[in-house]
Amino acid sequence: MTTRSLAAVFAAGVACIAMPAPAAEPATAARPATSEGPLTVTTRMMVERRVAASDGSTRTTVVPAARAVPGDRITVVVAYRNTGSAALGNVVLANPVPRNVAYRGAAAEAPEVSVDGKTYGALADLRVATPDGGTRAAGAADVTHVRWRLPGTLAAGQGGERAFQAVLK
């Protein structure tokens, strides 16, 4: 990944997530993937904390990742870009939910989710096994993987971001 495309990843911002503190540095800086190819993918994690104000309202601030404690909300951002000269089709972004993190949902462009890493779908359609041999409806905390299948083709030079929200267990 070139310096130019890395800058583009930062410039893209997090359009789909409301970040009331835009000046705050990303909790974890994105680093370019080392692999070469016509497509790049980078990821970063932002930590948000809800802070109760003296007037009773709650506001959300971005805290440095080094201060993330259990209960903090995390936004996992996946940024992608076609750095080649030809359009790409059937692009799929996948992200296993990190250990010690519980999936909560996505503010926009909801991903397909999986509770086993094999079958993907809407959360409402998924079921998980119970110890007594039956199944129950899956909840957000059961999600182990998310993926986005990008519609259409990704033109040369085009890129974007997807994100999901989670909470540090």
Add this chain to the structure above:
Amino acid sequence: MPVNTARAETRAGTLVTNVATVTVREGEGTYSLPSNPVAMLVAERLDVALARTDDVAIDVPAEGAAIPLRLTNTGNGREAFEIAARPSDASVAVRLIAIDADGDGRFDPAVDRVLTDRRTPLLDAGEAVRLVVLLDPAAERITVAALSVEARAATGSGPAGTAFAKAGDGGATAVTGSTGALAAVAVPIGVRAAAVPVLSKSQSVRAPDGSSRPVTGAVVTYRLEARFAGSSAAARIDDPIPAGTAYLPGSLMLDAVPLTDAADDDAGRADGRAISVALGPVGGFTTHTVQFQVTIR
């Protein structure tokens, strides 16, 4: 006995890593590419809880009083806690703070571990220990209203969100949680009198010339006043005859009643070395006065 509370919280110092992949199907080929890994070191949240383990009325008798407490590390890391115990006035003194290893709410030097530096050992996240604070009477009248006990994380404390760089487990940042890493409990203490007897001694000198100069031949009258706030099974007052003086035979008195010097039926005896008065069983709120005389040689 340490009690571990089941907690699902991620431990401080844990590295949370994320890697995404992108997959493209192009014609016949499919290729996948991993992203950069991003890692987040989970910070140590410093929190603590402190509570009494009983609600009985505490008073402070002569032998002291034990106040049992329970301290819980409610943070997500291994942490030691500094304990401070402050009485509301100086009529009692803190003898020691110990880990109540057998959890009986009393201090037993054979099993309980005294926190000499007033600091607990490292407690795991969620771990609780029983503590016992021992109070001793420090004044004739116990006037203390409360004992304030405070526990704070050894790493640091302060308003929620106070951060201590690299001070947490695994080199993570330590940051105070909602408790501010400080817990306090006020234990009300009854003002019931302590049973510690108080002995006060006064003297008066009368010289042969009628003055109060302590010259040879002068008579010194000693007055010992013993005040008993609580009852006592067998009290006795002993006092040595001061060097350079001689006991004046027949001068021993208890509550203004003369006692014989011989070790006989009455409560007192006296010889050249000491006087001794056996008071026997003594009720609470009583005062006894012993008087004797010596001459200066």
